[in-house]
Amino acid sequence: MIVLILPALILxxxxxxYPILRYIWISFHTSSVAxxxxxxxxxxxxxSRLINDARFWQDVLQTSRFAFVSVSLELVLAIxxxxxxxxxxxGKGIIRAVSILPWALPTTIMALGWRWIFNSPYGPIDRxxxxxxxxxxxxxSNPKITWIATVIADTWxxxxxxxxxxxxxxxxxxxxxxxxxxxEGGTQFKALYKITLPMIIPYIxxxxxxxxxxxxxxxxxxxxxxxxxxxxxxxxxxLYAYLxxxxxxxxxxxxxxxxxxxxxxxxGCLTVYCIFKMTKISIQK
Amino acid sequence: MTSLRKYLYGLIAVLIMSSWLIVSLAADQNTVxxxxxxxxxxxxxxxxxxxxxxxxxxxxxxxxxxxxxRETEAVSDLAISSLILGKSPYDAILMDVTWLPKYVEAxxxxxxxxxxxxxxxxxxxxxAQRGNTYxxxxxxxxxxxxxxxxxxxxxxxxKPPDTPYELVEISKxxxxxxxxxxxxxxxxxxxxxxxxxxxxxxxxxxxEWIDENGKVQLNENSNIRAVTWMNNLIKEGVxxxxxxxxxxxxxxxxxxxxxxxFMRNWPYAWKELQKADSKVKxxxxxxxxxxxxxxxxxxxxGSWGLxxxxxxxxxxxxxxxxxxxxNEDSQRKLYSEFGYTPTASKVFNDYADSEENGILNNLxxxxxxxxxxxxxxxxxxxxxxxxxxxxxxxxxxKDVKKEIYKAQENTExxxxxxxIYKK
Amino acid sequence: MxxxxxxxxxxxxxxxxxxPLIWQIYTSFSTPASLTEPxxxxxxxxxxxxxxxxxxxxxxxxxxITNSTLLGVYTTLTTLLLAVPAxxxxxxxxxxxxxxxxxxLLLTALFPYVLLFLALLELAKSYxxxxxxxxxxxxxxxxxxxxxxxxxxxxxxxxxxxxEEAAKMEGxxxxxxxxxxxxxxxxxxxSSTSILVFIFSWNEYPIALTWLSKTEQLTLPxxxxxxxxxxxYSVPYGAYAAATVIGAIPLLMVTLVFQKQIVNxxxxxxxxx
Numbered sequence: 001m002i003v004l005i006l007p008a009l010i011l012x013x014x015x016x017x018y019p020i021l022r023y024i025w026i027s028f029h030t031s032s033v034a035x036x037x038x039x040x041x042x043x044x045x046x047x048s049r050l051i052n053d054a055r056f057w058q059d060v061l062q063t064s065r066f067a068f069v070s071v072s073l074e075l076v077l078a079i080x081x082x083x084x085x086x087x088x089x090x091g092k093g094i095i096r097a098v099s100i101l102p103w104a105l106p107t108t109i110m111a112l113g114w115r116w117i118f119n120s121p122y123g124p125i126d127r128x129x130x131x132x133x134x135x136x137x138x139x140x141s142n143p144k145i146t147w148i149a150t151v152i153a154d155t156w157x158x159x160x161x162x163x164x165x166x167x168x169x170x171x172x173x174x175x176x177x178x179x180x181x182x183x184e185g186g187t188q189f190k191a192l193y194k195i196t197l198p199m200i201i202p203y204i205x206x207x208x209x210x211x212x213x214x215x216x217x218x219x220x221x222x223x224x225x226x227x228x229x230x231x232x233x234x235x236x237x238x239l240y241a242y243l244x245x246x247x248x249x250x251x252x253x254x255x256x257x258x259x260x261x262x263x264x265x266x267x268g269c270l271t272v273y274c275i276f277k278m279t280k281i282s283i284q285k
Numbered sequence: 286m287t288s289l290r291k292y293l294y295g296l297i298a299v300l301i302m303s304s305w306l307i308v309s310l311a312a313d314q315n316t317v318x319x320x321x322x323x324x325x326x327x328x329x330x331x332x333x334x335x336x337x338x339x340x341x342x343x344x345x346x347x348x349x350x351x352x353x354x355r356e357t358e359a360v361s362d363l364a365i366s367s368l369i370l371g372k373s374p375y376d377a378i379l380m381d382v383t384w385l386p387k388y389v390e391a392x393x394x395x396x397x398x399x400x401x402x403x404x405x406x407x408x409x410x411x412x413a414q415r416g417n418t419y420x421x422x423x424x425x426x427x428x429x430x431x432x433x434x435x436x437x438x439x440x441x442x443x444k445p446p447d448t449p450y451e452l453v454e455i456s457k458x459x460x461x462x463x464x465x466x467x468x469x470x471x472x473x474x475x476x477x478x479x480x481x482x483x484x485x486x487x488x489x490x491x492x493e494w495i496d497e498n499g500k501v502q503l504n505e506n507s508n509i510r511a512v513t514w515m516n517n518l519i520k521e522g523v524x525x526x527x528x529x530x531x532x533x534x535x536x537x538x539x540x541x542x543x544x545x546x547f548m549r550n551w552p553y554a555w556k557e558l559q560k561a562d563s564k565v566k567x568x569x570x571x572x573x574x575x576x577x578x579x580x581x582x583x584x585x586x587g588s589w590g591l592x593x594x595x596x597x598x599x600x601x602x603x604x605x606x607x608x609x610x611x612n613e614d615s616q617r618k619l620y621s622e623f624g625y626t627p628t629a630s631k632v633f634n635d636y637a638d639s640e641e642n643g644i645l646n647n648l649x650x651x652x653x654x655x656x657x658x659x660x661x662x663x664x665x666x667x668x669x670x671x672x673x674x675x676x677x678x679x680x681x682x683k684d685v686k687k688e689i690y691k692a693q694e695n696t697e698x699x700x701x702x703x704x705i706y707k708k
Numbered sequence: 709m710x711x712x713x714x715x716x717x718x719x720x721x722x723x724x725x726x727x728p729l730i731w732q733i734y735t736s737f738s739t740p741a742s743l744t745e746p747x748x749x750x751x752x753x754x755x756x757x758x759x760x761x762x763x764x765x766x767x768x769x770x771x772x773i774t775n776s777t778l779l780g781v782y783t784t785l786t787t788l789l790l791a792v793p794a795x796x797x798x799x800x801x802x803x804x805x806x807x808x809x810x811x812x813l814l815l816t817a818l819f820p821y822v823l824l825f826l827a828l829l830e831l832a833k834s835y836x837x838x839x840x841x842x843x844x845x846x847x848x849x850x851x852x853x854x855x856x857x858x859x860x861x862x863x864x865x866x867x868x869x870x871x872e873e874a875a876k877m878e879g880x881x882x883x884x885x886x887x888x889x890x891x892x893x894x895x896x897x898x899s900s901t902s903i904l905v906f907i908f909s910w911n912e913y914p915i916a917l918t919w920l921s922k923t924e925q926l927t928l929p930x931x932x933x934x935x936x937x938x939x940x941y942s943v944p945y946g947a948y949a950a951a952t953v954i955g956a957i958p959l960l961m962v963t964l965v966f967q968k969q970i971v972n973x974x975x976x977x978x979x980x981x
Contacts, residue, residue, distance in 0.1 A: 001797045005809070008794035008853055015850035016816050019827030033390045033662045034703045049702055055673075055695075084717055095718060097967040099725050104963040104970070106911040108933040109952045113732045116945050120530060124731060141474070141530035143681045156728065164974045210818055217820020220913040224933050229475040230529065231676035238822045238914075245826045246365055246918070247358070248666045249391060253702075258823045265820065351923055352766070354934040363934070367921030369829065370838040374922050 020262075023255040033249035046256040055232065056240065056257060060264060063236045066147060067215035070154040071208060077155065078162035078207075083196075085163070086170040103160040111224035114153040115140070143233035146226060150234050153221060158214075162207045169203030170196070205276045209269055216265050237261040316347045317602045322367075323379040324360045327428075327589065328352040330623040334615050338606065346602050357381055357477060368393045368594070376597035377607060380425055382416040382588050382657055383477070383664050389419045390662040395593045397423045400604035412652030413628035416586050419660060425590035426607050429625040432584035432648065432655050433485050434571045436540060436548040436558070441465070445572040447582075449489065449514050452547060452575050456523045459546050468523035470536045471549040475676035478532050480668045481585040482549055483675060484658055487511040488583040489576030495659040495667070501700060503671075503693040513685050516678055529680045541565060549574065551587060555644050556624035571644045573651040584651040585658065588628075620645075626652070663703040670695045729956070736949035758950035767924050769954055772931040775841060776910050777958070779927055782845035783909035784902045787856050790849065791901070792894075795861035796886070810858070817854035822914045829918040839922045847915060852905040859904075859973055863897030864890065900973025903966045910959060928955050 027046050029039035050056055085096060102110070118139045120126040129137040139149050173196065181191050219238035222228060228235030228243075237257065245254035323331065328350050335348050351374070353360040361384055367373045368391070380388070388394050401423060406414060413430040417423055437445040441459055446452040456468020472478035484494060492507035502508070518524040525539070533550055537557060540548035543564040548554070558569050576582040591607045593600055609615065616632050619625040621641060626648050627633060633649050636642050658664065674692040677683045739755045762769055798809060828847055832838040837846075867890060875889045891898070913929045920926050926934070932955050935948055963970065 001800050003797075004793035005797035005801075008790040008857060009809075011790060011846070011850045012813075012816055012853050015828070015847050016819060016824070018831070019824045022827040022830065032703060033387050036390065036392050045702070049698075081721065084714075084721075089714060091718075093967070095721060096971065097964050099721055100967060100970060101729070101960065101963055102725055104907055104911075104959050105956050106913070106929040106932070106959070108913055108929040109955050110728065112932060112935070112948055112952055113728055116735060116949065117728060117731055119945075120527065122945075136527060138527065138530060141527070141680060143677065156724070160725075161974065164971055167971075168974075213818045213820050217822040219822040220929070220933070227476075229676065230680050231475060232673045233681075238820070241823070241826070242914070243669070245829075246362055246369075247669075248663065249365070249387060250666075250703075251826060251830075254826055258826065262823055269818075359934055363921060366829075366918055369833060370921055371833050371836070374839075 023259045026252055027256040027259055029252050031251040046252050050256050050260050059235050059237050059240045063216055066150060066218060067212050070151045071211045071215055073155050074159045074162050075208060077159045078166055081163040082166040082170055085167055100160045102157050107220040108224050111221045115225050118149045140226060141230045143231040146230060147234050150222060150225060153225060165207045166200055166203050169200035173199045209273060212272060213269060316344055317599045319346055319348045319376045319599060319603050319606050320351060320374055321377045322351045322353050322364055322375040324353045325355045327379055330619060334610060334618060338609050348606050373594050373596045375594055376599060376603045377591050377593050379589055380592050382586055385425055386419050386660050386662045386664060389424055393595055394424045395595050395600060397426060401426060408630060409628050410630045410633060410652060412655040416588060416657040417590055425592045426611055427588050427590040427628045428611055429589055430628050430652055431551055431587040431626060432651050433481055433549060434552060434651060435574050436550055437570050437572060438546050438568055439570045440568040441546055445570060446575055448577055449575045453523055456546055465544060465546045467525050467545045469518060469547040470528060470539045470545045472532050472536055473528035473679055474530055474532050475672045476532060479672050479675055481587060484585045485574040485583055486515055488656060489574060489581050491581055501693055501696045503696060504690050509686055509689055512689060516685055519679055552626045552648055553624055571647045573654060582654055584655045586655040663699055666699045667696045732949045732952055735946060736953045738946055740946055758946040761947050762950045769951060772926055772928045773958055775925060776928040779841045779845055780906040780909045782842050783848040784905045786845050786849040787852050787905045791853055791856035791860055795857045795864055798857060798861045799864050813854040813857055821851050825914045825918050828915055832919050838919050839925050844919050848909045848912060852908050856901045856905060859901050860897055863894050867893050896972060900969040903969045904973045
């Protein structure tokens with residue numbers, strides 16, 4: 001039996017395991033354009049640089065902000081859409097197909113589209129804002145609000161994904177549970193709290209953890225839409241690591257950034273997981 | 286059903302086979318194939334010259350141009366990823382002036398001394414000789430010279446301003462009279478163009494970015510005065526707020542439609558401004574960027590040049606191609622058809638009194654005062670740092686002095702960790 | 709829910725999902741001059757120039773679409789080839805071993821794989837793996853393997869064990885059992901997995917960005933992103949839009965045709981997680 005599963009596990013182990021080991025090794029070396037990209041042991045300079053790197057910590061905050069805000073927004077919208085799609089009505093298939101379109105299209109394609117839509121002064125959003133207020137919104141060149149544009153683009157793309165998973169959860173709830181609840185005199189609204197939400201918590205949990213991890217690694221969307229600007233206000237950890245590797249040719253530091261992000265991500269996911277575990281228990285009580 | 290499935294399997298098998306076939310059939314002939322990576326606009330402009338070369342050298346050398354992306358940074362990303370991967374598919378790369386130190390330090394380029402003698406170098410206009418060598422060795426041969434210029438409206442003033450204060454004064458007056466909406470448009474987005482603008486302005490105020498010993502000098506007083514001046518342009522409305530979203534096309538668009546009295550841009554803009562859809566056709570002059578003292582006037586050097594990759598196995602042939610692409614005939618063609626600034630002194634001389642001169646004489650003056658951006662391997666990093674902090678000042682109304690000091694600190698950190706200098 | 713509220717809800721969903729796409733289509737048919745006046749009327753609003761420009765580019769956009777399709781097919785085949793036996797083995801493993809393997813798979817499925825690109829790039833360099841679509845399908849398969857195994861094993865779990873036992877009694881070996889009994893029953897899960905893996909590999913960006921440097925080998929997302937930059941001369945938004953519209957069509961079709969499989973795949977993957 002083991003023989004059958006080994007090829008798959010070896011491939012997975014190699015593609016996921018090798019990079020991590022390699023990063024650990026190279027993060028203790030200088031491997032940059034300054035020394036012709038030949039790794040030299042450097043006593044952990046990369047790590048002390050990382051800890052003192054204000055830009056890294058700014059990116060940690062920005063990436064977390066992006067991840068938390070977009071995932072929360074997506075979750076709320078997704079629950080609403082899933083509840084809606086869970087009802088029987090005509091033309092449901094078409095609605096469902098249309099709503100998963102954003103998820104299926106390549107991120108880079110739509111990131112380019114969003115850049116044009118949010119463009120100032122020629123994009124439609126800026127035009128409408130301009131007509132209403134007489135001012136330009138400058139959505140992509142104002143460090144205080146540009147990140148919101150990236151959140152909108154991400155929400156547009158991944159809400160359907162969460163909605164479908166939650167929809168699957170909704171479909172596992174037996175109908176008679178609701179009937180019994182109604183017989184006992186509970187209202188529809190109360191049923192939502194007492195039955196629906198507790199039953200779909202596992203689905204919410206899995207999709208939130210999955211989406212948080214993915215959003216934390218956001219790269220394509222940011223690179224194409226804003227390239228991390230303005231004033232670095234949308235730069236994500238993935239982009240910072242990419243820039244260090246491909247543009248600054250500093251492999252040692254790039255690896256350190258990736259490992260550092262990975263460690264922070266695990267800590268973050270564990271925290272979220274624990275919080276959810278606790279709330280789940282309290283809801284069931 | 287089963288037949289359909291069989292058909293599908295068959296189709297997939299054919300797909301796989303055919304793609305392998307294409308790979309293995311990679312052509313192998315006697316002609317030497319030379320592959321050059323160029324940004325998309327240069328692919329367009331050199332096409333005719335390349336065609337001519339291939340015709341003249343039939344069966345001996347065949348040049349193929351790989352059309353890169355349009356954006357400078359994206360071309361660099363593409364070149365770097367292929368160079369990191371080892372066997373680069375390119376024999377030569379058309380490079381921006383700022384990439385040189387990084388590529389040389391990474392060991393990707395071949396010195397060109399073997400093919401280009403001091404005699405040949407001396408034929409190149411002095412300003413265009415800059416930015417081709419690193420640590421005293423020639424690695425790049427210039428295809429076009431490119432420098433930042435101040436465009437001004439001949440219908441609105443008699444002569445261009447010399448100092449930053451004159452520029453502001455004229456702008457405000459014209460704006461007050463309602464002759465233009467804005468005074469001065471430039472490139473203020475967070476990207477490399479902002480670093481180019483910065484270098485011209487700080488030099489004009491007597492400041493420096495990195496001195497000849499490799500020391501970071503950002504926190505000098507003159508730099509802070511220079512950036513404050515730039516910031517005030519936006520604050521006082523001489524420059525539109527949206528300049529922080531401007532790269533070259535947006536600035537050109539604004540100036541071309543008659544909205545501004547001054548523009549900072551590269552020489553290509555001249556030809557664009559003479560086109561039929563330009564509202565300022567025939568009303569534009571160019572000059573070197575303003576400075577507090579005449580001696581400090583400068584133009585950021587932004588030239589493109591060809592470099593041979595170390596992995597190329599046909600280096601002699603590549604050098605031959607580069608010589609052809611950059612000879613005086615090609616320069617004349619590129620100038621007369623596309624407005625690219627020549628590099629040979631002779632070409633400048635030939636056009637000196639000709640009707641086709643356009644702005645060439647002005648360009649020559651600016652070129653002689655031109656200045657390359659810091660020639661250090663970590664340039665991409667330090668420029669990135671600078672852009673972030675400048676962008677923070679212009680878009681986020683951060684304190685000038687504080688941000689410049691931060692830029693100084695961060696640049697020093699990078700220079701130290703890159704091993705370029707010890708504090 | 710009342711009919712009218714439902715209608716409002718439907719229109720909101722449709723508007724939200726489709727308006728960015730429609731705006732792209734609208735832009736792609738607009739002349740450069742009219743783009744500066746996107747709302748409101750200008751003369752000579754419509755043009756096909758953007759499409760002509762994109763289609764006449766060299767290499768053509770169809771080259772990138774072909775590359776992405778080939779890569780998708782390779783990845784899907786490799787993934788299934790390894791994931792089917794693996795998922796069979798997984799459900800036959802001892803309970804503790806099974807749940808351990810499953811948790812590991814789940815963890816790798818959650819991993820933000822963008823963080824792997826640098827080491828994969830170095831691998832490509834050391835072993836000369838770059839610029840080859842077939843070899844690129846190997847890391848892609850590894851990245852989609854966890855989800856594939858989870859979906860497939862959950863569908864195998866639903867097949868009554870008696871069916872396979874009966875086949876065993878008749879003397880069929882493992883390969884025959886798979887072909888005759890199990891695979892036909894797994895068909896819905898197989899098609900869901902294939903389509904999800906295909907979409908993943910079609911859309912993947914960071915690794916393709918670093919593994920492919922030859923223009924004629926690029927996949928669609930990388931080629932499109934490369935379009936994004938502007939030159940000093942102009943910002944050809946109309947042409948971008950036309951390219952994105954053409955680039956979106958293949959997956960648009962795939963999604964509409966296979967929406968049921970996509971939905972099933974996503975929900976099953978989540979269910980057993």
